[in-house]
Amino acid sequence: MAEPMPVSPLAPAAFPDLPVIKGVRFAAAAAGVKYQGRTDVMLAVMDPGTSVAGVFTRSKTRSAPVRDCQAKLGTATDTGAAILVNSGNSNAFTGHYGQTSVAEIVTAVAAQTNLPLERVFTASTGVIGEPLPHDRIVTKIKELDSTLDEGALEEAAKAIMTTDTFAKGSSATIRIGEETVKIAGIAKGSGMIAPDMATMLVYIFTDAKVEQGALQAQLAEICDRSFNCITVDSDTSTSDSLMLCATGASGVDATGSEAFAAGLERVMLDLSHQVVRDGEGATKFVEIQVTGAASDADAKTHGMAIANSPLVKTAIAGEDPNWGRVVMAIGKSGADADRDLLSISFGDVLVAEKGWVSPDYKEELGAAEMKKQEITIKVDLGLGSGASTVWTCDLTHQYISINADYRS
Secondary structure, eight states: OOOOOOOOTTSOSSOOOOOOOTTEEEEEEOOOSSSSSSOOEEEEEEOTTOEEEEEEOOOTTOOHHHHHHHHHTTOOSSSOEEEEEEEEEOOOSOHHHHHHHHHHHHHHHHHHHTOOGGGEEEEEEEESSSOOOHHHHHTTHHHHHHTOBTTOHHHHHHHTOSSOSSOEEEEEEEEETTEEEEEEEEEEOSSSOOOSSOOSEEEEEESSBOOHHHHHHHHHHHHTTTGGGBOSSSOOOSSOEEEEEEOOTTOOBOTTOHHHHHHHHHHHHHHHHHHHHTOTTOOOEEEEEEEEESSHHHHHHHHHHHHHOHHHHHHHHTTOOOHHHHHHHHHHSOSOOOTTTOEEEETTEEEEETTEEOTTOOHHHHHHHHTSSEEEEEEEOSSSSEEEEEEEEOOOHHHHHHHHTTTO
16 A cells, blocks of 8 residues: 655645535445555435536546546436445546446446436546456445445545545535525545646535536536636646535525525635645645736636746745746736736735836745745736636645656
């Protein structure tokens, strides 16, 4: 078994105390997919009436589990549903064998839980290009089913980790009129993180009742303001999956509820930020605020160009207030910009304006901002009202160390 990585310095103090979501139960087990002696497979089983929504990677080389899940979205909710996830192997770029692995796992879960095949969803995360030893997973399904527990969401979060240094969870409790609904979610992600629908594996559950079409639309919209606004290394996984399950167990109809949407967005933002905080080798959490762009789309393009620049990210790692690298990233992004209109700030320190360094800027002030564990870079293009905020982390030697021997 590989030695665990040191916990990220940006990690929360502890896994949060997540509320029980009625209508869904969880289990985790050690199947030995890649490593012995660690949990690496989780099962979630939802009650009849559960709506399931999802967004997935647009990668042209997306995995067999992703393709299978995409084909099943929108199926009838009069039966229950199940999600099985394994870590250690992504079951991607494995040809027809990958499809066989999905079929074997889905068939076994469906038989054990008395669910139709089209209501069983799977995901796999880990090494690309190696056949998934699905028989090891199949032999654990009976054990998983027999240990299902509505309070085991934290164990499920731990089972889906790969290079993550901490399990990720978040929740919200929302008042809708005189009633209360709950949301709880888990995520895994540390490297190969860049926006393209979902950017890791994320599973969110709520006891609210939400019609599937509305749930799907809401998830996709909020994803564009959360998971699609983060990047660790600009690389998009073949296995990115984000699923939202509404069991309806509370009896409260949240379809169209603004309060529910706001609570869901809080959970999704929190989980997406935790992924950045666990970026492979990360020591700095960076928020990039772009305003004054010609459009929101242009603002996001500029923001992501800055966030993905290795030169910007290594400067941040070295605590160097090198605003010239931000200028470079803006210039190469392809979105509209005018050198003599833009301004750049590190935190509240104005660094550059009107095509030149600000006359009031002092290097020691910029350096002090870069020594912080959480850094804000602000860019105003001076062109319009377009705005976007994206999040990233620094790029350190540890990122290279992790990925130089990822398959070992």
